[in-house]
Amino acid sequence: MRNLAFYLASLLLFCPLLAKSGSPALNDDVLGLIVFKADILDPLSKLASWNEDEDDPCGWTGVKCHAKTNRVTELSLVGFSLSGKIGRGLLQLQSIQKLYLSKNNFSGSLNPKLSQLESLRVVDLSENNLSGVIPDEFFGQCRSLRSLSLANNAFSGHIPPSLGSCLTLAALNLSSNRLSGSLPEGLWSLYGLRSLDLSSNSLVGQIPGGISRLYNLRSISLRQNRLSGRLPDDMGSCLLLKYLDFSVNFLTGSLPDSMHRLSMCSHLRLASNLFSGEVPTWIGEMKNLEFLDLSRNWFSGRVPESIGKLQLLKSLDLSRNRLTGGLPESIGACRSLTDLDLSGNSLTGNLPSWVFELKLQRISVSGNKMSGCISVGVSTTSDPTLSYLDLSGNAFSGAIPLVLGNLLSLQQLNLSGNLLSGSIPASILALETVEVLDLSRNLINGSIPLEIGKAVSLKELRLEKNSLAGEIPVQIGNCSSLTTMILSQNNLTGPLPPTLSNLTNLYKVDLSFNRLSGNLPKQLSNLPHLLSFNISHNLFSGDLPAGNFFNTISPSSLSDNPGLCGSVVNRSCPTVLPKPIVLNPNSSTSSADTSLSSKNSRHKKIIFSISAFIAIGAAAVIALGVITITILNMRVRASTDPHSAAALALSDGYYSNSPSTDANSGKLVMFSGSDPNFSARAHAILNKDCELGRGGFGTVYKTILRDGRPVVIKKLTVSSLVKSQEDFEREVKKLGKPRHSNLVALEGYYWTQSLQLLIYEFVSGGSLYKHLHECSTSNPFSWQQRFDIILGIARSIAYLHRLNIIHYNLKSSNILIDGSGEAKVGDYGLAKLLPMLDRYVLSSKIQSALGYMAPEFACRMVKITEKCDVYGFGVLLLEIITGRRPVEYMEDDVVVLCDVVRVALEEGRVDELVDGRIGGKFPAEEAVPVVKLGLICTSQVPSNRPGMNEVVSILEMIRCPQEHLEDEST
Known part of the structure; x- marks a missing residue:
């Protein structure tokens, strides 16, 4: 086929006269389509009917011809899964009017000669992988083109100025590409334009005047x-x-x-x-x-x-x-x-009656200053259409209207953060359609209605910070869709119902600050998706469920439960011994034993006393033996454990660049090829005195190379979870390749089955967290320094993403500042060293990144992508600008930085957001877009977050907008 394509292409190039008569012209269309087919891949054999032995292509799949001339007038191959390049064969279709190649995998650049086809009216190449710049001559030579769509590709560069020459255009769609620069001045010269879509690009500058010339314009999206x-x-x-x-x-x-x-x-x-x-x-x-x-x-x-x-x-x-x-x-x-x-x-006043009379489907007046009772007319429920009702964050008072339970289409109800009182209407909990019910932060009392068992669609239940009493109903076990249950800070009592173990979709539970008691149901350990289980400040007792999530539960989630025991709470459980057999010396089984009762009684007492002595002595001997053996084992382990300093002696050839397979010696690799020996003796490595800190993945130490250069050694604390040397070395070598001025370089690694070390360059200035939150205010970062740090971090993460490396654990304590004030990102990609871990273990290892973690970490079914890093970067950006921690714990509240910034930005209080230690010395024209960028990066929906390359471009434009425009215009 390839040789045939070459031959046909040669014919098309050197024999153009074939197209001058009727039958040869027909062959010209056949040749053009066959050459086009030869340049592409057809995995689904959609073009199987295209046969080079035929003279007439009009019956081929996707081909339409003129009824009289039999010339090809339309080619429609939409969604055929075709790939490859759109070759020059199409240029032979001199009568083609419509070309539809959308929703395929075509790649390469746009052929500028395509628009020269005299009959071509419609071109749709959207939703492919086409790239490069749009050639200037494509528009400069277009003859009769009326509709062009290049949407959802990867075109870059400026929109060609020649666009204004394509006067026949009526519809133009260049959306969802990577186009930059300003809108071309000739755009408003397209007098016949009816539809214009340039959305989802990186266009900058002002919208020029003169749009009034587009008097036919029906639709415009920028x-x-x-x-x-x-x-x-x-x-x-x-x-x-x-x-x-x-x-x-x-x-x-x-x-x-x-x-x-x-x-x-x-x-x-x-x-x-x-x-x-x-x-x-x-x-x-x-x-x-x-x-x-x-x-x-x-x-x-x-x-x-x-x-x-x-x-x-x-x-x-x-x-x-x-x-x-x-x-x-x-x-x-x-x-x-x-x-x-x-x-x-900041709306005030009562909720008007028309809110419920208009038969709305979605209502949200949350986050205002409205007050009064929630008045819902009975007529509201005659034709129930309302599916979403959010009145949260106001000052509404009184009881929750009973008639809300008649809204049979209701899916989400949020009345949180008001002054509502009384009990929870049972009719609301009986709604089978409700997926989210949030009545938190009110003055609600009474108990949780038993009707909650009818809420079979309920996914999120939030009743925290009320005055609810009584027990958690066992009927809650019928809520099979439940994923989140927050009942904290109430007055709930009694035990946890064992039916909770039926809720296999649960991943977050918070029952803290109640008066719940009893043992925890052992079946809770079977919940497969559990990520958070907070029962602190209650009266629970007994041992924890064993296995799965409860093996790694945070001690803070169990605090202030005096009766709980086990290793997690550092309190031993009482040993359960079999009930001793007690014989009554005065009892008898027959009259014949009566005369001997007194004597036998004394004899039995002596025997039991001797037995007690023997038992006590035996127990003491056993305990002493256990202690002795433990001490001996510890000494033996100390002398042979590869974690010990002796096992880490780096002299006398103990560490080597050679791939040693000796389990006792391990394997050391330095990526630079330098001498691996360290000048420090064994006792100085992994010594407590050399410890710099501890993180989610390991403990960090400082030591010195023989050439006098300091390095950092990270001892991974997850060594027991890393089983494959091959997987470990493959990932570490991948992490050793990145070299960027804003990355902490990985110098090498050490491997044994039970111990893994990573060797990094030493950065002297300490962590960004320390500079922002622990250092004195005498010499705080200036606005310029903060902007440089943000830009440096962005560039390094964008660099990692280009290498297909996800950081996973971006936070201020993993950002180091060197002696010149430059930011260096560390701990990148370490999660990939643990290929066998599931989502929960991963998130638990980086739980110290609370506040930086993207919401999709909580969902096991969502793939973790680069957009998780973008979210963490957004939080980090806001932390650097404000000088505040991502999450701050107050006496009775938790303050999330993103929420604080969002409200302040909406209220125009950007000057209050910027760290006060700067002293008001910052440019507002930079602060506003930077803060806005941080909020966009922390969007709850991953697809709404920009890529890191785009983030870098935005930051560079904010820093020097005029220079940026000049650069793009050259």
Whole structure:
């Protein structure tokens, strides 16, 4: 086939005259398609019908021809799993009008001659692996192209300036690529353009004026770029515009008044920008609006009454702004409204009756200052459609309405953080549709209703910080979907129901600060997904369940239970001995023994006394023997244990570069090829005096090489879990390859079956954690130093990701500062040394990274990817900027840094976020986007987090925006 393809390609190159007559022209299409096929792989044999021996391709799969000329007019191979390059064979299809190759695995660059085909009208190459820059001549020579989609590929570089020459374009989609630079000036010259999608790229700069020239424009999306500045004043001149999405950018200022002329617009999405001022009253003039999203901006003032004029409005999202005042009654006129989100503002007043009368599907007014009773009319439940209700974080009071139990479609109910009192309505717990029920942080009393057993779909139950009493119902064992159960800080009593062991999906349980008692059911050890089980500050007693999670449970999760025993709580359990046999000397079995009773009684007492003496003596001898043997074993182990200093003698050839297989000597490898001997004697290595610290994976020591260079030795504490030398060495050698100025270099390693050491370069300046949280305030990091540290960390993680290395354990204590103030990232990739570990063991090894761990660590079914590092980096960024720890434990609360930063940013208090030790000496134009970047990196959804290469680019742009623009324009 390859030789045939070469021959055919030669024909196409040197015999162009074949296309001048009817039948040879038909062969020209056949030859072109066969050459195209020869350049690709067809794993599913979708193109099996393409036969080079045929003269007519019109019956081939995916091919359509003109009815009269039999020339190929359309090629549609969508979703065929084809791969390879889109070759020049297609250039022979001189009559082709439509080319659909989307949803395949094509790679390589875009052929600039493709657009020269005179008849070509539609090209869709979306959802492939095409890369490189878009050739400037592709647009400069396009003749009749009306629709082009290159979406979801890997194109990079600028959008070619020649785009403005492709005047026939009506639809252009370049979304989800890696395009950079500013919008080309010629973009607004495409007068026939009806649809424009440049979303999910890295475009920068302002949106240029002149968009009013696109009088045919119906849809425009610039979502998720880095565009800045104000919207063009002529934005409202595109009178036919129906869809506008500029979300997730850095756009500022107020909305242009001209936008009120967009009366045809049905979708207006401007979320996650920096818009300010009041929500304009003219918004009510956009009568065709169905979706209005102004969330996550800095809009202030009241919610305009004019919104009530939007009769077609289906979704209204004004969340995460700085809106004040009450909810206008006029919104009750929006009879089409199904989704309402006003959360994260400063709204006051009562909850209007229309909130429940509009038959909404989703309601959220959380995080405001609303008060009063929650009033739900009986008519609300006549046609129940509400599936999501979030009134949390307000000051609502009174009882929980009973009629909420009639909302038969309700899936999530969050009333937490209010002043609600009374008992939990049994009707709510009886709802079979509820998946999340959060009534925490209220004044609720009474007991947990037995009807909870009917909540078969319940996944998350949060009732903490109330005044609940009574026992945990055994019926809770019927909630087979339950994954999270938080009942802490109540007055619950009684034992744990053994039916908890039926909840095989549980991964988080918190029963702390109650008065629960009794033994823990042994069957709890069978729960396969358990990651957290906190029963501290209760009255539990007895031994812990054995095995699985409970072998590594944190002692803090068990504290203040005086009756608990076992090695974890450092309290021995009482030995259970068989009940002694006690004979009554006065008893008799027959009258004949009566006369001997007195004598036998005395004799038996003597015998029992002697037996007691013998038993006590035997016990003492056994105990002494056990102690003696233990001491001897310890001495023997001390003399032979490879952990001992003697086993670590690095002189006399004990450590060698040669791959020794002697179990007594081990194997030492130095990646630099330097002399492996150490100048320190054996007693100085792994000596307590040389210990620098302890981490999740091991203890760290300092020693000196023979050439006088200091190094750090990490003794892995998980040696018993590492069984394969081959796997260990393969991963360590992979970790020894990275060389980056912001990485702590791995110099070598030492291996035995029971001991593994990693040898790192020594960094003198101490950890970032120490500088941020433990050092004096006399010489704190400046803004410039903090920015440099953040950028250095970002560059090193991006470098690791390019090498397919995930850090797994990113936190400030693993970032070292060298003598020049440069950040160096350490402990990267160590989790890969433990291939046999499951998700829980991994997370328990890095539990000290609490606050840095991405939420997907809690789900066993989700693959851990580079986006977990991005989350940890985001937390680390915010920690460096604020000088605060990721999680801070107060007397009666837990403060999460990401939440604090998010609220402060939304309220415009960035100056309060930056570490006060800087003294206000920082540029606000850098602080705001840096903080915003940190929050984007800590998104709960992994796909919403940027890649680390993108993070580096954003940081570099923030540091020198003008220089960045100039660099990209050259």
